[in-house]
Amino acid sequence: MAMRLFFLFFSLLPCFLQAQTVCTLESRERLEGILEDLSVLDMQDKSINDLNVIIGQMFLGTPYVEKTLELPGEEKLVINLTGLDCTTYLETVFSLSRLAQSGRLTMEDFEKELEKIRYQKGKRDGYPSRLHYFSDWIFQNQEKGLIRDISKEIGGKPYENRPTFMSSNPNLYAQLANDAYVEELKKAEQRIGQRNYYFVPKEELKNLEHNIKPGDMIAITTTMKNLDIVHVGFAVEKNGRIHLMHASTGSMKVEISEKPLHDYLAGFKSQSAIMVARGMSAN
Numbered sequence: 001m002a003m004r005l006f007f008l009f010f011s012l013l014p015c016f017l018q019a020q021t022v023c024t025l026e027s028r029e030r031l032e033g034i035l036e037d038l039s040v041l042d043m044q045d046k047s048i049n050d051l052n053v054i055i056g057q058m059f060l061g062t063p064y065v066e067k068t069l070e071l072p073g074e075e076k077l078v079i080n081l082t083g084l085d086c087t088t089y090l091e092t093v094f095s096l097s098r099l100a101q102s103g104r105l106t107m108e109d110f111e112k113e114l115e116k117i118r119y120q121k122g123k124r125d126g127y128p129s130r131l132h133y134f135s136d137w138i139f140q141n142q143e144k145g146l147i148r149d150i151s152k153e154i155g156g157k158p159y160e161n162r163p164t165f166m167s168s169n170p171n172l173y174a175q176l177a178n179d180a181y182v183e184e185l186k187k188a189e190q191r192i193g194q195r196n197y198y199f200v201p202k203e204e205l206k207n208l209e210h211n212i213k214p215g216d217m218i219a220i221t222t223t224m225k226n227l228d229i230v231h232v233g234f235a236v237e238k239n240g241r242i243h244l245m246h247a248s249t250g251s252m253k254v255e256i257s258e259k260p261l262h263d264y265l266a267g268f269k270s271q272s273a274i275m276v277a278r279g280m281s282a283n
Contacts, residue, residue, distance in 0.1 A: 020124075021111055022071065023079040028107070030081045034058060034096065035105045043100045048279030049215025051097035056234050056245050056254075059089060064252040070174065075127045077115055086232045087134065089247040089254060090217060091117055093234070098146070098282040117141060127175045128184035133163050134219050134229035136192050138277050147217065147277045149198075154211035154276060156198035164189050165227040192228070199273040202265040209242045209262060212276055218244060218261065219275040230271060235261070 023031075034055075043051055065083025081092060095113040099105055104113075116122035120129045122144060131137040141147045151159075167186045170176035176185070199221050200208055212218075212235050220231040233246025241260035248255050257264045265271050 020074065021077040021079060024082070027079055027081045031079065031110060032107065034081075035099070035107070035110070038096065038100045039105045041100075044103050044283075046101065047215070048094075048097050048101060048281060049213055051100050052093055052215035052217075052234050052279065053236055053245070055096045055100065056089075056093045056236075059084065059093065059254045060245075060256070062089075062247070062254045064247045064249060064254070069130070072174065075124055075130065077111060077118075077124055079111070079114065084247045084254060086247045087137075090232050090234065094217070094279060097279065102282040116144065117146065126181075127178075128181050128188065132166060132185070133188070133192060134232055135161055135163070135197060135275065136188065136228075138217075138219065138275060139192075139195060139197075142277070145280060147279050149275065150211075150216070150278050151200060151275045152198040154200065155204070155208040156200045156275070159197040159199040159221065159273070159275070161195070161197045161228050162189075162193045163226055163228045165224070168226060197275070199275050201273045202262065202271065205265065205274065206262040209260075212242050213278070214242075215279070217277040217279070218246075219277070220265065220271050221273045221275065223270050223272045229275070235276075 043054070063083050064085060066085045068080045068083055068085065068088060069078045071078065080088065084092065091114060095110060095117055098113055099109050115124050118130060119125070120131060120140060123129065131140060138147065138149050142149050166173060166176065167182050167189055170182050176182050214235055214237045216235040218233050218235055219229045221228060222230040231246065233244045235242050236245045236256055237243070238256070244257040244261050244264055246254070246257070
């Protein structure tokens with residue numbers, strides 16, 4: 001029994017050494033298996049969009065689990081491949097796509113890539129440094145050269161984006177018992193509100209969806225005035241139409257929407273439009 005615990009401790013140890021990363025043994029084994037599969041397949045000649053679709057499908061059926069990043073104490077880099085919400089699914093797949101294209105396929109490379117994508121300036125520096133609003137995620141990852149916001153060029157209209165939901169509802173977030181964190185979030189919200197954003201209203205999507213490519217990142221906006229994005233996923237093509245590959249709260253798993261994206265959105269009154277981002281080459 002003691003030897004088993006000793007082995008388990010050292011199996012988990014590498015997941016905690018890199019920038020206080022948290023990763024279960026099960027998640028680590030799954031990640032290492034995917035990295036090994038990608039190394040055998042040699043996908044360096046494929047685009048990021050192609051890789052988003054291929055790698056995204058590897059997670060079909062993975063259970064939906066929310067709030068996996070909300071751990072008590074100091075902000076940690078959480079790697080969880082056994083339970084995903086819509087954002088952690090997108091971040092996980094996009095990180096793996098960038099590694100597959102560049103040929104960097106180690107656990108350490110994945111940690112660095114995920115941190116770069118998930119945090120302001122690519123560096124974990126406490127809870128407020130996480131990109132909590134996905135419109136901010138899009139803007140800052142474009143600034144890093146990782147993606148391109150194509151919402152305007154595909155026919156999008158100006159989007160009045162003034163999120164204040166988190167600072168207005170600190171009781172919903174355990175970490176926001178810290179008043180200093182609330183103040184930092186208010187500053188982030190003000191910066192977001194000063195930018196120019198664009199979106200494609202869902203009523204116009206059917207006529208514009210030919211501009212969306214499989215593998216593009218889809219961010220769904222809401223009618224709530226103090227919140228920006230309520231759901232994210234990847235565009236995939238089925239029978240000539242764009243569908244959404246995402247971690248779904250409906251089926252509680254990663255799936256490809258049965259209905260085309262235009263029809264899917266029509267079923268949700270609170271979902272107003274989409275923003276679209278396209279991954280840049282990792283090479």
